[in-house]
Amino acid sequence: MLRCGPGALSRGDVALMRQGRRLVAHVVVSTAPWETASLVGDVDPPGGVTLGRVVAVRRGAWVLPLPRPFRPAMWMTQQALSAAWARPESRVVFRRVRDFFFSGWSRPLRRRLVGPLDVRLLRTDDLDALLVFAGERLVVSPGFLRRQLRERWGLAEPERRGAAAGAFDAQGRMQGFAWVDSYRQEALPLDGFWVRSLVVAPGVRRMGVATRLLGCLMAEAARQGEPCVYADIDDDNTASLRTFGGLGFRPASAELTRRTNQAWDAAGRTKALVVLERGLPP
Ligand SMILES: CC(C)(COP(=O)(O)OP(=O)(O)OC[C@H]1O[C@@H](n2cnc3c(N)ncnc32)[C@H](O)[C@@H]1OP(=O)(O)O)[C@@H](O)C(=O)NCCC(=O)NCCS
Known part of the structure; x- marks a missing residue:
């Protein structure tokens, strides 16, 4: 730049x-x-x-x-x-083509090409892999990720607060990522732990990677004593809504949905968000 x-x-x-x-x-x-x-x-x-x-x-x-x-x-x-x-039929065609290539029929082939993926919590020494992935696929500032990984997510228990999870291939490249933390870390006035930046590389989609990342983060949030986790998702993001739905996330209260949309509107965002929550075992 x-x-x-x-x-x-x-x-x-x-x-x-x-x-x-x-x-x-x-x-x-x-x-x-x-x-x-x-x-x-x-x-x-x-x-x-x-x-x-x-x-x-x-x-x-x-x-x-x-x-x-x-x-x-x-x-x-x-x-x-x-x-x-702008023409709705073009979007339908695009989605059908994309879903055709990244759906069940190509899954065995893609699994063979990519090999097994290791899904785990990130440590501070995963910073380089995270910054490469973020540079290609996230719109989050590298400085924020670096600070959070060093000062919160990457610490050993019991200092760790919030957590980040990654899916790594055999070459150590990150193929999927998400974190869970307080929105206060991003200066948004919302309580509790929120799932953020869930992204899976296109070549490994529909292989259960997001489900494993979220499972890993939910287990860590429960270990840190959180009673539940939240997620806010664009209302037209079917893939994400289904992924969270499959893990037992359900719509949050109308009041929390309103406050979340209000907080993001104030931060300059224009799309409507669906807010989901999932209780965690004590
Ligand atoms: C949303 C996203 C993270 C899902 O990742 P993934 O690893 O492909 O998800 P999973 O394989 O764990 O999918 C779990 C279930 O969700 C549903 N699902 C996932 N992607 C879907 C799609 N494109 N269309 C329909 N259902 C979908 C399916 O029920 C799937 O189970 P199945 O494959 O056994 O049918 C991924 O598509 C992505 O990175 N999208 C772009 C970024 C994004 O939108 N992030 C979410 C921000 S909130």
Whole structure:
């Protein structure tokens, strides 16, 4: 990322922006008025802070440079994809294709390719693997993860507070991640332990990884004396809702759902959240 303000960016550049608590890389679709959008999404609501220009995208060993002469192509791609994405039938086709590739029929093949995955609580020496995974798949700041792992999640019992779990392949690469901790750590006025940042790499989805990660975190939350854990999920995230539902998570009270949505609205988020809770054994 090249640090700069909006004045140094043009149509078709990819801007790194802070929107509420999230970091996003969005295409500049207009500079006057200033408008940005995700590659397949609507124009962002006003109010984000521009941090700089994305000059390359890294996925594992692959690095895709984003040189400035590609700006017109990037802008046209964004316009075409967002127009296609706006049509409900395109989304249905996309979901069907994605679900076809990552569903039951390909599971044995994917299991063979990936091998067994070790799902466990993270320790402080997992920081490097976590930062690589986070750089590719999470919109959480590396500084926050580093601090939480060093000062809370990665400590040995009985100092550990909150917890993070990872799924590791035989090469030690992280393929799935989630943490559970107090929302107060992120300055949100909500009590109790919340499951956060649950993400499984696409190649190992529908193999029970999220279920194992959550099982691991729930056991640790129970060990730390929490009576229950909560989760807030976009109301259109069927995969996540089903995953949590399969583990016995049930809708939280209307009052908690309202307060959670209110807290996130104040932090700049626009999507409606479903709030779930799951009691833990004493
Ligand atoms: C949601 C997510 C974490 C699920 O991870 P996963 O490892 O594939 O989940 P599991 O294999 O444990 O799935 C458990 C059950 O949930 C349901 N489920 C999971 N993904 C599903 C999908 N895409 N469509 C329908 N049901 C799904 C199924 O009932 C599944 O059991 P089955 O495969 O035996 O039928 C994963 O899809 C993901 O990383 N998504 C992107 C990030 C995200 O949305 N995170 C959640 C934020 S709250």
